[in-house]
Amino acid sequence: MNTDDELRLICWNLERNGRGREGNEENRLLAHRIMARYQPHIVFRQELADAWSNGKRDLYEEAKALGGLSAYMSAPKDGRSRKPVGVMFDPRLFEMDAHTDHDLPWKQICHLQVRLKGCTKPLQLASAHLCHFSPELRAVEAARLTDLADHGRTALIGMDANSYPHRAADEIMTEPIGWEKIEDPVHYQQRTIERNGARVPDTRPSEILTGGKGIFIDLAHHAGTALNQPDALKPTASLRRTDQGPPQRIDTLLATPDLVPALRSVEVVDSGDVRRVTDHAMVVARFTLTEVHRILS
Numbered sequence: 001m002n003t004d005d006e007l008r009l010i011c012w013n014l015e016r017n018g019r020g021r022e023g024n025e026e027n028r029l030l031a032h033r034i035m036a037r038y039q040p041h042i043v044f045r046q047e048l049a050d051a052w053s054n055g056k057r058d059l060y061e062e063a064k065a066l067g068g069l070s071a072y073m074s075a076p077k078d079g080r081s082r083k084p085v086g087v088m089f090d091p092r093l094f095e096m097d098a099h100t101d102h103d104l105p106w107k108q109i110c111h112l113q114v115r116l117k118g119c120t121k122p123l124q125l126a127s128a129h130l131c132h133f134s135p136e137l138r139a140v141e142a143a144r145l146t147d148l149a150d151h152g153r154t155a156l157i158g159m160d161a162n163s164y165p166h167r168a169a170d171e172i173m174t175e176p177i178g179w180e181k182i183e184d185p186v187h188y189q190q191r192t193i194e195r196n197g198a199r200v201p202d203t204r205p206s207e208i209l210t211g212g213k214g215i216f217i218d219l220a221h222h223a224g225t226a227l228n229q230p231d232a233l234k235p236t237a238s239l240r241r242t243d244q245g246p247p248q249r250i251d252t253l254l255a256t257p258d259l260v261p262a263l264r265s266v267e268v269v270d271s272g273d274v275r276r277v278t279d280h281a282m283v284v285a286r287f288t289l290t291e292v293h294r295i296l297s
Contacts, residue, residue, distance in 0.1 A: 005288055005289050005290050006264070006286050006287070006288065006289055007041050007042070007093075007262075007286070007287040007288075007289045007292050008038055008039060008040045008041050008042075008284065008285070008286055008287075009040065009041070009042045009043075009044070009156065009158065009253060009284065009285040009286075009287070010035055010038060010040040010042070010043045010044070010158075010282060010283070010284055011043075011044040011046075011127075011158030011159070011251055011252070011253050011282070011283040011285075012031075012035065012043070012044075012045060012046070012251075012278075012280065012282040012283070013045075013046035013047050013129065013160045013237070013251060013278065013280040014028075014031050014045065014046070014047055014277065014278045014280075015047060015277070015278040015279050015280070016047060016049045016050075016083070017047055017048055017049045017050060017051055017058060017083075018030075018031040018032075018277050018278065019049075019050075020277070020278070027276060027277040028058075028277070029065075030273060030276065030277050031277045031278070032061075032062055032065035032066065033065070034269075034271075034273055034274060034277070034282065035065075035066055035282070036065055036066055036067065038284055039067060040066060040069075040088075040090075040284075041089065041090040041093055041094075042087070042088070042089050042090070042125060042156065043066065043069065043087070043088040043089075043158075044085075044086075044087055044125075044126075044127040044157070044158020044159070044253070045062075045073075045085060045086045045087070045088070045127060046083070046085050046127065046128075046129040046159070046160045047083040047085075047129070048073050048083065048084050048085065048086050049082060049083045050082075051073060051084070051086070052073065052075060052076050052084065056071075056073065059071050059073055059086060062088075063088050066088065067090070068090075068091070069088035069089060069090055069091070070088060070089055070090075070091045070094075070096065071086060071087075071088045072086060072087055072088070072099050072110060072112055073085065073086030073087075073110055074086070074101040074107075074108035074109070074110045075101065075108070077108075080105070080106055080107070081106050081107045081129075083107075083129070084107065084108065084110070085107065085108070085109070085110045085127040085128060085129050086110050086127055087110050087111075087112050087125050087126070087127045087158075089112070089114055089125065093116060093117060093289075094114040094115065094116055094117065094123075095114060095115045095117060096112070096113075096114055097112075097113040097114060097115060097122055098112070098113040099111070099112050099113075100112075100113075102144055104137070104140065104141055104144065105131075105137055105140075106131040106133075106134070106137055107128070107129050107130075107131065107141075109126055109127070109128045109141070109144065109145065110126065110127045110128075111124065111125070111126045111148065112124075112125045112126075113125075115296075116292065116293060116296050118293065118297070119293060119296035119297045120296070120297060121154060121295075121296045121297070122153070122154075123154055123155070123156065123296060124148045124149075124153050124154065124155035124156070125155070125156055125157075126145060126148055126155065126156075126157045126158075126159075127157075127158050127159065128141060128145060128157060128158075128159035128160075129159060129160045129162070130142065130159060130160065130161050130162045130163065130205055131162065132162045132190060133190050134190070135163070135190070135191075135192075135193045135202045135204065138161070138162060138163055138202065138204065138205050139204045139205060139208060141205070142204070142205035142208040142209050143208055145157060145159075145209060145216075145254075146208065146209065146215050146216075149215050149216065149256050153256070154256050154258055154259060154295070154296065155216070155254075155255070155256050156253070156254070156255050156256075156259065157209075157216065157252075157253070157254040157255075158252075158253050158254075158283070159251070159252060159254070160237075160250060160251050160280065161205050161206065161250050161251070161252055162191070162250060163191065163201075163202040163203060163204065163205045163206065163250065164191075164201045164202065164203050164206065164248055164249075164250065165203065165206045165210075165218065165221065165249060165252075166203035166204075166206040166207045166210070166211055167206075167221065168201075168203075170221060170224065170225055170233070171233055171249060172224070172230060172233060173224075173230060173231065173233040173234045173235065173249075174233070174234075174235045174246070174247070174248055174249055175235075175246040176246075177201065177245035177246065177248065178245065179192060179199065179201070179245075181245070182243070182244060182245055183243040183244075184243045184244050187243075187244045191244075206218070209254060210254065214257060215256070216254040216255060216256060216257075217254065217255050217256070217257055217259075217260050218252055218253075218254060219232075219252075219253040219254065219255055219260075219263060219266050219285050220232040220233055220249065220252060220253065220266045220268070220283065221233070222260060222263060222266075223263065223265060223266035224266075227263070227265070229265060229266060231267070231268065232265070232266035232267065232268065233249060233268075234249070234268040234270065234281070235247035235248050235249050235268075235281070236248070236249050236250055236251040236268060236270075236280055236281040236283065237250050237251060237279055237280040237281065238279045238280075239270060239274070239275050239278070239279050239280065239281060240275070240279045241279065249268075251280055251281065251283050252283070253266065253283055253285050258295055259287070259292065259295060261291060261295075262287040262288045262291035262292045262295060263285065263286075263287055264286040264287060264288055265285070265286045266283065266284070266285050266286075267283070267284040267285075267286075268281045268282075268283055268284075269281055269282040269283075269284060270282075
């Protein structure tokens with residue numbers, strides 16, 4: 001496979017920007033090295049805690065470690081989450097058009113409009129981290145993301161959904177959660193919804209984004225079912241906690257359907273180094289660059 005004709009995407013939630021609860025600076029730098037091995041062209045990041053401080057030094061340091069990417073993030077706001085999201089892209093491939101922070105009650109969505117050089121059609125890029133405590137807010141956030149595909153726009157989204165894929169039968173790499181056995185009562189309340197008088201896993205964001213007529217395609221689901229890559233369906237979080245049930249596939253890369261013919265593969269990276277720096281696996285998608293160029297032209 002020609003890696004020169006490849007567009008590589010990463011989506012990764014780094015716990016407290018890689019420092020974790022212990023404030024370990026070496027783990028943050030290890031996370032940079034893990035990502036750099038993949039030479040990404042687009043990075044969707046969650047939990048950029050403290051990256052706004054000191055003139056966004058952490059953000060730019062990470063972008064430099066990844067080969068000199070252009071880096072943007074949403075601004076933290078008082079009374080809301082202090083762990084914003086961000087998007088980075090390779091300026092050798094893309095030109096910047098616009099940066100918008102979609103203001104929502106808990107976390108903003110970081111949204112960039114870029115253009116692949118030589119192409120006329122813009123590409124929407126968005127990083128999101130859906131609300132951890134409210135199924136209702138997650139549904140609103142997911143609905144907001146649908147607007148990126150309105151009017152025939154082409155879009156890529158990387159996010160921590162804090163909820164579950166709605167086609168449960170296809171999640172062949174994930175052990176179902178026995179909710180009656182969950183030890184953490186807060187997690188139970190935050191991650192389930194009531195339907196027909198019973199508490200069930202919250203799949204509404206997945207239904208909104210990838211159900212119905214398919215505004216977006218879940219790239220891991222497509223790779224796992226249509227491209228015969230079952231490992232793309234491996235769970236992503238939590239890689240550490242055991243009181244919330246077995247790990248689930250909550251970190252996702254989404255694309256508008258026009259981009260899907262260019263998809264080569266999806267990889268879930270949950271190595272020992274990854275587990276050392278965060279509680280989420282890293283999701284990597286690879287596209288054929290010339291095919292993306294054709295689509296956007």
